Amino acid sequence: MKFICSNLAMLALVASTIPSLAGWEGVNPRNCTWCHGTSAQGYAPAPQLAGQKPLYMENQLRSFRAHTRDNPFSKLYMWAAAENLSFDQSRYLVLHFAALPSKPAKDGNQQKLVAGRTLFEDGDPNANTAACAVCHGPDAQGIRDIPRLAGLSYYYLRRKLKQWREGYHATAKSPMPEIARQLSRDQIEAVASYLSFVK
Amino acid sequence: MKLINMRLALPAAVLAVLFCAERAECASSSLGAKIEYCKTCHGLSAQGYYGFYPIPRLAGQQTQYTENQLRAYSEGRRKNRYMYNVAHALSPGTQAALAKYFSGLKVRPLSGASRSANSEGQRIFEDGDPASNVPACTACHGVEARGHEEIPRLAGQLPEYIFNKLVNWNQERGQDPHHPDISAVMLPTSHNLTKSQIRAVAAYLSHLE
Amino acid sequence: MRSLLAPISVGAIITCLAIIAQSQTAQALPSFARQTGQPCGTCHTDFPGLTPYGRKFKILGYTVGGGPFKTTPFTLFPQVREYKKDPLDLYADPNAAKLPTSADVSNDGAGQSKIWVPPISVMTILGYTHQQATPAPPCSPYPCNDVLTDAPSSFFYGGAITEHIGAFAQVTYSGLKVPSTTVPIDPYSTFQWSWDNTDVRYANTAHVAGLDVIFGITANNNPSVQDPWNTTPAWTFPYAVSTAPNFGGFGPATLIDSSLAAHVAGVGAYAFINDLLYLELTGYKTINWNTQTKLGVDPFGAGVISGVAPYWRVAFEPHWGNHWFEFGAYGMSAQLQQWDTSQADSNGFQIPVFIPGADRFTDTAFDAQYQYQGSNYWFTLRGTYIYEYQQLNATFNNPVAAGSSNPTNTLNTFRGLASLAYGNDNRFVFTAQYFNTWGSSDTTLFITNPGCACSPNTNGYIFEIAYTPFVSSRAPIWPWANMRIGLQYTYYNEFNGDTVFAHDNNLLFAYIWFAM
Numbered sequence: 001m002k003f004i005c006s007n008l009a010m011l012a013l014v015a016s017t018i019p020s021l022a023g024w025e026g027v028n029p030r031n032c033t034w035c036h037g038t039s040a041q042g043y044a045p046a047p048q049l050a051g052q053k054p055l056y057m058e059n060q061l062r063s064f065r066a067h068t069r070d071n072p073f074s075k076l077y078m079w080a081a082a083e084n085l086s087f088d089q090s091r092y093l094v095l096h097f098a099a100l101p102s103k104p105a106k107d108g109n110q111q112k113l114v115a116g117r118t119l120f121e122d123g124d125p126n127a128n129t130a131a132c133a134v135c136h137g138p139d140a141q142g143i144r145d146i147p148r149l150a151g152l153s154y155y156y157l158r159r160k161l162k163q164w165r166e167g168y169h170a171t172a173k174s175p176m177p178e179i180a181r182q183l184s185r186d187q188i189e190a191v192a193s194y195l196s197f198v199k
Numbered sequence: 200m201k202l203i204n205m206r207l208a209l210p211a212a213v214l215a216v217l218f219c220a221e222r223a224e225c226a227s228s229s230l231g232a233k234i235e236y237c238k239t240c241h242g243l244s245a246q247g248y249y250g251f252y253p254i255p256r257l258a259g260q261q262t263q264y265t266e267n268q269l270r271a272y273s274e275g276r277r278k279n280r281y282m283y284n285v286a287h288a289l290s291p292g293t294q295a296a297l298a299k300y301f302s303g304l305k306v307r308p309l310s311g312a313s314r315s316a317n318s319e320g321q322r323i324f325e326d327g328d329p330a331s332n333v334p335a336c337t338a339c340h341g342v343e344a345r346g347h348e349e350i351p352r353l354a355g356q357l358p359e360y361i362f363n364k365l366v367n368w369n370q371e372r373g374q375d376p377h378h379p380d381i382s383a384v385m386l387p388t389s390h391n392l393t394k395s396q397i398r399a400v401a402a403y404l405s406h407l408e
Numbered sequence: 409m410r411s412l413l414a415p416i417s418v419g420a421i422i423t424c425l426a427i428i429a430q431s432q433t434a435q436a437l438p439s440f441a442r443q444t445g446q447p448c449g450t451c452h453t454d455f456p457g458l459t460p461y462g463r464k465f466k467i468l469g470y471t472v473g474g475g476p477f478k479t480t481p482f483t484l485f486p487q488v489r490e491y492k493k494d495p496l497d498l499y500a501d502p503n504a505a506k507l508p509t510s511a512d513v514s515n516d517g518a519g520q521s522k523i524w525v526p527p528i529s530v531m532t533i534l535g536y537t538h539q540q541a542t543p544a545p546p547c548s549p550y551p552c553n554d555v556l557t558d559a560p561s562s563f564f565y566g567g568a569i570t571e572h573i574g575a576f577a578q579v580t581y582s583g584l585k586v587p588s589t590t591v592p593i594d595p596y597s598t599f600q601w602s603w604d605n606t607d608v609r610y611a612n613t614a615h616v617a618g619l620d621v622i623f624g625i626t627a628n629n630n631p632s633v634q635d636p637w638n639t640t641p642a643w644t645f646p647y648a649v650s651t652a653p654n655f656g657g658f659g660p661a662t663l664i665d666s667s668l669a670a671h672v673a674g675v676g677a678y679a680f681i682n683d684l685l686y687l688e689l690t691g692y693k694t695i696n697w698n699t700q701t702k703l704g705v706d707p708f709g710a711g712v713i714s715g716v717a718p719y720w721r722v723a724f725e726p727h728w729g730n731h732w733f734e735f736g737a738y739g740m741s742a743q744l745q746q747w748d749t750s751q752a753d754s755n756g757f758q759i760p761v762f763i764p765g766a767d768r769f770t771d772t773a774f775d776a777q778y779q780y781q782g783s784n785y786w787f788t789l790r791g792t793y794i795y796e797y798q799q800l801n802a803t804f805n806n807p808v809a810a811g812s813s814n815p816t817n818t819l820n821t822f823r824g825l826a827s828l829a830y831g832n833d834n835r836f837v838f839t840a841q842y843f844n845t846w847g848s849s850d851t852t853l854f855i856t857n858p859g860c861a862c863s864p865n866t867n868g869y870i871f872e873i874a875y876t877p878f879v880s881s882r883a884p885i886w887p888w889a890n891m892r893i894g895l896q897y898t899y900y901n902e903f904n905g906d907t908v909f910a911h912d913n914n915l916l917f918a919y920i921w922f923a924m
Contacts, residue, residue, distance in 0.1 A: 028571070030613070031444075031474035034464045038613050038620035043460070043683055044729060045781065072783040076833075077461075080445045084476050107728055123281070125288035128236035131281050135240070135250030143251050155729040179239060 027089040029096050035077065040097050042105060045073050047156045051102030056147040057094040061085060063171040071160075071168040104151030108193025116194025119187055129182055132191065140198050150198035157192035230296050233289065237297065240281075244306040246355070253359035258304035264351040265298035267380070276375045277382070308355030310405035320403025323396055331391045336400070339384075344407050349381055354407035361401035365389045438890060438923050439527030439566040440465070445475035448876070448890065449833030453779070453786040455876065455892060456638075456647055457827070460725075460732050460779065463636035467622050467680050469611030470567055470574030478524040479568045527567030531923040534558055537652035541912030547654060555652035562604060572612050578604035592755045595701075602704025603670060605633045605642065622680040630669035631692060631719045631740055634676070639775035639792040640721075640738060641665040645825055645841055646870055648894060650917040656903060659845035659866025660854075662796040662819050664719070664740050664771040670703070671695060671710040674719065686723040691716040692742070697760060708758055711744030714766050723775075734777040741770045750808045763811075765802035771795070786834060791824040796847075812853045819847035819864065839872045854905065863905030872896040892921040 033039070035046045042048035049057065063069040064082035085093070108116070120140065123131035135146050142148035149157065164170060164180035180188075237257065242248040247256035257265065271277035272286035286294070324344070327335035339350050346352035353361065364371065368389035372382035392400070441448055444465070448455065451462030458466065465472050473479030535557045542553040562580045569575055581601055611624035632640035641664055649655065661667050676690020693716055700707040723736030743766045751761040775792040796819040803811035825841035844867035851862045874894035896917040903910035 028473060028479075030468065031472055033613075034468055034472045035461050037683060038622060039615060041620075043464075044727060077446065077450055080447060080450070081474055084445050084474060121280075122284050125236075125284050128232050128239075130236065130239040131284065134252065134254065134281050135248075137251035141251075144249065146250065175239065175243070 027085065027093060029093060032081070032093060032097070035081075040100050041103050042153050042156070044153060044155060045159070046077070048102060048105065048152055049097040050100035051151075052094075052098060052148050053142040053144065053146065054091075054094040054098040055145040056142065057097065058090055059145050059171050061090045061094070068169055068172055071163045102148075102151055104199050105153040105196045106151075108154035108196035109189060110193070112190040112193040113197060115186075116190035116192070119191045120194055124187070127182070129187070130179070140195055149195045152195060154192045154196040157195055158188055161188045161192065230293065230300070233293060233297060234300060236285075237301070242309070245301055245304050246306045247309045247357045247360070249309075249357070249359075253357045253363065255360045256309065256356050257301040258306045259345070259355070260298075260301055260352050261346045261348060261350065262295075262298045262302040263348045264346060265301060266294055267349055269294040269298070271372075271380065271382075274375070274378075276373065276378060276380055278371050278374050306355075308406055308408060309357060310355075318399065318403055319396070320399035320401070323392075323400045324403055328392070328396065331393075333388055333391045333396075344404055353404045356401075356404055358398070358401035358405040361404060362394075362397050365392065365397045365401075366394065439529045439564065440470070441475075442477060442525070443475050443479055443527055443567045444472055447833050449829075449835075453788055453829040453834055454645065454647075454827045454837045454839055454874070455834070456643065457645065457788065458636060458638060459781070459786060460727065464622075464683075466636045467611065467624070467678075467686075468574075468613075469572060469609035469624055470576060471570075471572060471611065473568065480570055481524045482570060527565060529564040529566055529923060530561070531564070531921065532558070532561035533648055533651065533919050533921045535648075535651050535917060535919040537650040537655065538916045539652075539654065539912070540914035541909075543654045550653050552654070555650075555654070557651040559651060573608070573610050575606070575608040577606045577608065580604040592757075594757045596706040596708060596758075599701075599704040599706065603629070605630055605669070607634050609634070619682045621682075623678065625675065625677055626688075626690065627673070627675050628690075629671075629673055629695075630666060631664050631672070631674065631690070632666075632721075632738065633669075634678075634688070634690070635721060635738070636686075637723060637725075637734055637736065637775065637777055637790075639734075639736075639777055639790045639823075640773075641792075641794075642669070644790075644792070644823065645827070645839060646872065646896060648896070648917075648919050648921055650896075650915055655915065656900075656913045658843055659821075659904065660819060660847075660864045661845075662771050662794050662821055663742060663744075663769040664738070664773065664794060664796075665821060668692065668694075668710050668713075668742075670705045671700060671707070672713065672717075676719065678721075683727075684725060686721065686725070686736070688719075688721040690719045690721075692719060692740075693717070707760070708747050708749075711746045711767065712762070714743040714745055717742035730781040732777075732779040734775070736775050737773065738775065739770070739772040741768070743768050744802075746802045746806075746811070748806075748808065763802050763806045763808070765805060767802045768799040770797045770799075784832065785828060785830040788827045788829070789825070790827075792822070794821045796820070810852060813851045814848060817848035817850055817853070819845070821845045833876075835876045837872070837874045837876075839870075839874075841870045843867060843870065849905070861905035865902050865905050866900070867902050868898060868900040868910070870896060870898045889922070889924040891923070892919075894919050894921065 029040075032049065035043060036049050037043040037046070040048065040050040060069065060078075061082045064074060064078040065085075067075075067079060069078070082090075119129070120132045120136075121138070123129045123134075132149070133140070136142055136149050137146075140148065140150035142150075160176075161180045161183060164177040165183070168177075170176050183191075238245060240248060240250065240254050241257050242254070245256065245258040248254045268277060268282075269286045269289060270291075272279060272282040273289075275283070289297070323333070324336045325342075327333045327338075336344070336353070340346055340353055341350075344352065344354040365385075366389070368382075368386055373379060373386070389397075438448075440451065444450070449459075451459055451465055453459050471479065535555075537555045537557070539553055545552055560580050560582055562578050564579075565575055565577045567574060579601065580603075582599070605628075607626060607628040609624050609626045611622060614621045614623060626634040628634045630642050633642035635642065638644050641661075672692040672694050674690045674692035676688055678686065678688035678690075680686045692713060694710070694712040695703070695705075697707045717740055719738070719740040721736070721738040723734055723738075725732060725734045727733070745762045745766050747758065748761045748763045749758060751759050753759050771794055773792060773794040776790070778789040780787045798817045798819065800812045800815055800817060804815045822844045823841060825839060827837060827839040830836045830838070844865075846865045846867070847863075849861065849863040851860065854860070854862045854864055872894055874892055876890060876892045878890040894917075896915075896919070898913075898915040898917070900910040900913045901907065903913045
């Protein structure tokens with residue numbers, strides 16, 4: 001046993017000298033896609049990552065590590081998932097996913113599409129609800145740290161809006177909890193349905 | 200929806216009597232609710248916000264200017280799909296009250312309060328560019344860029360917002376040729392400035408308090 | 409591909425590193441939790457029953473990482489940072505200078521200088537069994553009733569070997585008490601160590617014709633051990649059963665119902681298309697006689713497959729919102745040469761001789777599953793029905809003495825269960841299962857059944873409550889160790905064709921299942 005050990009210990013030593021880029025420890029996107037879907041289109045309840053805004057995703061990973069984002073599934077899965085990512089690894093991952101083509105989930109309620117689009121593009125001035133498009137873009141494509149909403153799963157969007165109404169937190173500076181509190185249940189279902197169909 | 204500003208309670212109460220028929224309507228048409236609504240996009244202290252579009256600062260804006268813009272949006276003289284929806288649903292009295300409220304807000308510029316002295320932007324702002332027929336901006340906007348009556352405050356405004364407006368002036372403003380408004384005065388200036396000059400001025404202004 | 413090491417060397421390296429690592433960590437580790445960084449409840453509902461994520465982990469070959477340690481001993485992927493699009497374009501920010509840099513972010517040392525520790529785990533089950541009617545002696549060396557057992561214990565290698573190859577390999581100590589005696593003992597009945605469920609896989613992903621495909625190869629030793637839905641026999645409830653030697657079991661088992669476990673080795677290919685459709689085909693052969701004994705397996709425990717026995721599996725898993733449905737079918741077909749039990753050596757112990765001919769067993773099965781995920785619970789329904797057609801060409805025509813009274817027999821097994829896993833990380837689990845085995849009566853095959861109704865029919869219910877105190881990732885000893893405390897009651901309506909005395913076999917089994 002000792003003899004075999006010393007020979008193989010030599011082999012291990014040799015193997016460990018295989019050069020790796022200094023300071024860069026690789027991270028495999030598959031650590032994310034096993035839950036978020038093989039091509040990162042989402043796999044309930046995990047949302048689509050493909051085509052999402054990279055700065056938004058970086059901020060989310062940071063908020064998971066800081067335990068700011070505290071709804072049940074974030075706590076259950078993402079706190080652990082983000083725990084061991086370095087800054088460089090986070091950046092690599094978000095850029096990888098941001099470049100992937102995205103497919104809309106199309107799982108919303110088809111009866112509510114028109115109401116959803118109206119709410120998204122024009123808001124409801126009489127109810128003091130701002131148009132989502134002002135921040136999220138006319139095609140819900142997002143920008144910088146504001147997420148793309150186009151094509152996200154109806155179930156995911158609905159759950160997020162409902163959770164913010166229930167008092168769960170978003171990232172530190174996000175206006176969304178306050179905005180969600182102003183939406184009625186019907187409005188949430190309408191806008192979430194509409195967005196799941198947007199390409 | 201909460202009423203957050205009690206110093207406006209009196210005019211709000213007046214408005215409430217004049218303009219709301221039922222209790223439910225009353226709540227969402229109350230001034231406090233409208234202020235919160237504006238702040239959803241324009242920033243929690245009305246300092247502006249980088250959404251998909253750069254959304255301008257309202258804090259410290261000239262009352263008359265704000266009122267004029269709201270009226271211009273609802274009458275179609277200034278084109279913006281989102282602000283049209285917003286302004287259209289506001290009564291003139293509410294528009295006036297909102298303008299007065301925002302003019303009283305003080306907040307640090309979104310871009311930060313540092314200023315780079317003697318920049319090209321400062322030069323254009325203070326001296327204009329006579330070779331291109333660009334007057335000094337201070338002549339109308341004031342030395343501190345805080346504006347006067349119907350001339351807007353520029354201090355602390357989002358630089359991308361200033362840039363977009365100056366570059367697209369004739370596409371957004373003065374859309375009703377039968378009812379020209381004061382915005383026409385900026386048209387030659389916006390033409391005569393080059394894009395890099397606009398960028399420089401906007402950057403300078405964005406840091407002014 | 410990284411530098412290639414032959415599998416044996418890998419095994420040896422792992423062992424050596426384990427020896428080295430043991431000086432750094434006092435105990436071996438629950439390796440999947442450590443490899444992914446996820447708490448147990450991410451992948452398991454009614455442990456070891458799987459959530460959809462647990463199924464993905466298994467289908468991806470046990471290679472997914474994300475935890476605080478390096479996933480494999482090899483240099484991590486990827487070597488070079490390649491971006492498919494210009495990062496600045498992706499950030500779409502005119503003020504690109506505002507992008508946060510690593511200087512803006514406190515790193516907490518995450519992701520730096522990860523070490524690799526081999527994914528070895530250990531488990532043991534302490535059990536107490538009480539049977540409704542005390543079985544008649546002789547029971548020695550065990551007491552006849554109220555039996556305490558401290559086995560089985562198992563060692564596992566569970567986790568990634570390379571980026572695309574992973575393994576679940578179990579070695580079990582059965583805790584079999586061998587009576588001390590001067591009389592010779594049958595050498596194949598005294599194995600205390602044996603290899604157990606083993607599944608080594610290669611898995612990769614591809615994008616084909618607009619579809620996401622996970623595809624792989626499995627090498628395993630028990631038909632359906634590789635299956636991710638806990639409806640198929642190898643990994644189905646009950647997961648812990650009484651280890652008391654008088655435990656009667658659940659009636660005769662079809663071939664696919666773990667009858668060949670550890671006797672065979674199979675290699676197969678599978679694909680999981682668009683997270684929706686699973687297809688697999690695996691072929692099994694019986695392991696060489698000598699090799700079985702070296703692996704601690706009694707080679708007389710099962711017939712020997714002639715040629716290759718195919719195993720097939722189809723599963724369709726539509727899902728939306730928090731619902732997952734699964735509908736599937738599976739089966740296998742095998743020609744078995746049967747041992748001639750009349751052939752013995754001078755000590756009276758069996759020697760390896762076949763009866764002429766071969767029996768053919770054809771198993772066709774259907775299964776279904778429903779899972780619903782609440783914010784802190786999982787509700788699962790599972791069912792499977794196995795139909796076996798036995799052509800007893802060898803057994804029936806055994807020239808020494810016919811082994812069955814019918815040339816063909818059928819055997820059916822049905823299991824249906826409902827399970828609720830509740831609480832932080834699924835720490836409370838309530839399970840109820842109905843089991844039913846029925847089939848042809850055979851006066852020769854089932855002659856030992858009481859009163860010889862000579863029918864295999866056995867059915868009843870199992871109820872279980874289990875509690876896992878340390879599952880949460882905030883518990884002090886996670887991920888080094890955890891424990892499951894369970895109380896299981898089996899109620900028999902009918903046992904081996906008899907309904908009158910069936911309740912005598914009713915069983916209360918209390919256990920503490922340690923895993924480290």
